[in-house]
Amino acid sequence: MVEAQKKNYHQGPRHHHTSLKKPLWLVLTVSVFSMLLICTHMMPPRHRKSSSSSWLPVHVRKLSDEEVAARTVVRDILKTPPFLTSSSKIAFLFLTPGTLPFEKLWDKFFTGHEGKFSIYIHPSNERPVHISSHFSDREIYSDEVTWGRISVVDAEKRLLVSALEDPDNQHFVLLSESCIPLHTFDYTYRYLLYANVSFIESFVDPGPHGTGRHMEHMLPEIAREDFRKGAQWFTMKRQHAVIVMADSLYYSKFREYCGPGIEAYKDCIADEHYLPTFFSMIDPMGISNWSVTYVDWSERRWHPKTYTANEISLHFMKNVTTEEMSIHGTSVGEHGDELHWPCTWNGITRPCYLFARKFHPDALDTLLNLFPNYTSTVV
Ligand SMILES: *[C@@H]1O[C@H](CO)[C@@H](O)[C@H](O)[C@H]1NC(C)=O
Ligand SMILES: *[C@@H]1O[C@H](CO)[C@@H](O)[C@H](O)[C@H]1NC(C)=O
Numbered sequence: 022m023v024e025a026q027k028k029n030y031h032q033g034p035r036h037h038h039t040s041l042k043k044p045l046w047l048v049l050t051v052s053v054f055s056m057l058l059i060c061t062h063m064m065p066p067r068h069r070k071s072s073s074s075s076w077l078p079v080h081v082r083k084l085s086d087e088e089v090a091a092r093t094v095v096r097d098i099l100k101t102p103p104f105l106t107s108s109s110k111i112a113f114l115f116l117t118p119g120t121l122p123f124e125k126l127w128d129k130f131f132t133g134h135e136g137k138f139s140i141y142i143h144p145s146n147e148r149p150v151h152i153s154s155h156f157s158d159r160e161i162y163s164d165e166v167t168w169g170r171i172s173v174v175d176a177e178k179r180l181l182v183s184a185l186e187d188p189d190n191q192h193f194v195l196l197s198e199s200c201i202p203l204h205t206f207d208y209t210y211r212y213l214l215y216a217n218v219s220f221i222e223s224f225v226d227p228g229p230h231g232t233g234r235h236m237e238h239m240l241p242e243i244a245r246e247d248f249r250k251g252a253q254w255f256t257m258k259r260q261h262a263v264i265v266m267a268d269s270l271y272y273s274k275f276r277e278y279c280g281p282g283i284e285a286y287k288d289c290i291a292d293e294h295y296l297p298t299f300f301s302m303i304d305p306m307g308i309s310n311w312s313v314t315y316v317d318w319s320e321r322r323w324h325p326k327t328y329t330a331n332e333i334s335l336h337f338m339k340n341v342t343t344e345e346m347s348i349h350g351t352s353v354g355e356h357g358d359e360l361h362w363p364c365t366w367n368g369i370t371r372p373c374y375l376f377a378r379k380f381h382p383d384a385l386d387t388l389l390n391l392f393p394n395y396t397s398t399v400v
């Protein structure tokens with residue numbers, strides 16, 4: 022869910038970005054995929070033998086031409102090995118209504134690591150005021166974002182495609198204005214770049230806010246048993262970001278049929294279901310199924326807990342940074358239920374969280390003071 026964006030935000034003056042700087046290969050790849058997907062769209066869906074789908078979990082159903090094409094494109098992209106060099110960077114994608122209250126903390130996190138990261142900001146309401154040079158002029162072309170709607174996913178895709186223009190960006194992290202870093206830059210860089218998965222939360226919530234949001238219209242491409250839930254705040258490898266750009270088949274199902282009020286009593290929230298469902302279908306082994314962004318849903322409201330300055334201590338921060346079990350809240354039963362599983366990184370158990378949310382802007386000074394202490398907990 023997007024923080025504090027319950028109403029429509031209208032963008033002020035739009036910043037146009039030039040497409041001239043796009044590397045040729047990206048333009049070519051994207052056009053080839055688009056053509057593939059467009060062509061398959063124009064053909065009437067025919068049914069064919071399902072032998073070509075043998076690399077996927079067994080589907081008894083015969084796949085349509087569109088699905089076969091989409092899966093072939095995905096399989097091909099996944100075959101390309103990751104290309105890490107000393108100039109590989111992590112792209113930090115900030116989805117925010119405006120000014121980032123924790124920019125000063127992020128500046129502390131980034132300073133001294135120039136060349137290893139790039140920042141992209143999607144301000145959906147007003148142009149942010151910056152205090153850090155790392156953040157100046159990093160806004161991308163943005164549009165309005167409405168909480169719970171597909172426009173949230175569209176903003177994420179806009180951030181991803183801007184960041185894909187830089188071939189050095191090898192891992193992509195989506196963050197909100199209320200997110201903070203939990204570790205040093207070096208720790209975060211190694212954790213993400215050398216992980217063999219993308220950190221996308223994906224689990225089955227059999228309750229009304231999970232599988233209950235699946236719609237008949239999503240059939241046959243998205244079966245009820247394939248429907249997943251997960252937090253919006255992902256990190257993903259370059260290959261996965263390219264795959265998100267190439268997908269129109271599954272995306273369009275969520276655009277048309279996942280939104281508040283599209284069907285009575287089903288307030289489907291696209292950003293909580295599209296990527297968790299999509300990746301669990303097309304590359305289940307390639308995602309962690311848990312998120313590296315800590316969040317506290319223990320109050321069981323529509324929005325997670327927001328920590329204020331007086332709730333933060335070194336003890337609390339160390340507790341969060343060393344946690345090795347992930348929590349997944351379901352909507353089963355009257356008060357919901359929790360699923361827990363350990364965080365394994367390339368086969369070993371490690372602390373789950375690199376980032377945390379939500380923090381109230383008044384927590385900035387406390388966090389700035391504690392930052393050197395809590396980030397030194399784990400090396
Ligand atoms: C994530 O969950 C899927 C089931 O949806 C499973 O097949 C996959 O192995 C899990 N990924 C990891 C890394 O454990
Ligand atoms: C912190 O400590 C409490 C009490 O020991 C525990 O219940 C909780 O799960 C811990 N982890 C986090 C991330 O708060």
Ligand SMILES: *[C@@H]1O[C@H](CO)[C@@H](O)[C@H](O)[C@H]1NC(C)=O
Nearest residue numbers: 217218306307366367368369
């Ligand atoms: C990631 O590494 C672990 C440990 O080596 C291995 O079990 C797992 O299959 C790997 N996953 C992928 C997607 O390569």
Ligand SMILES: *[C@@H]1O[C@H](CO)[C@@H](O)[C@H](O)[C@H]1NC(C)=O
Nearest residue numbers: 334335390391393394395397
């Ligand atoms: C943080 O660490 C510094 C240096 O080790 C120490 O002087 C300071 O007291 C610590 N602060 C807290 C709140 O523990």
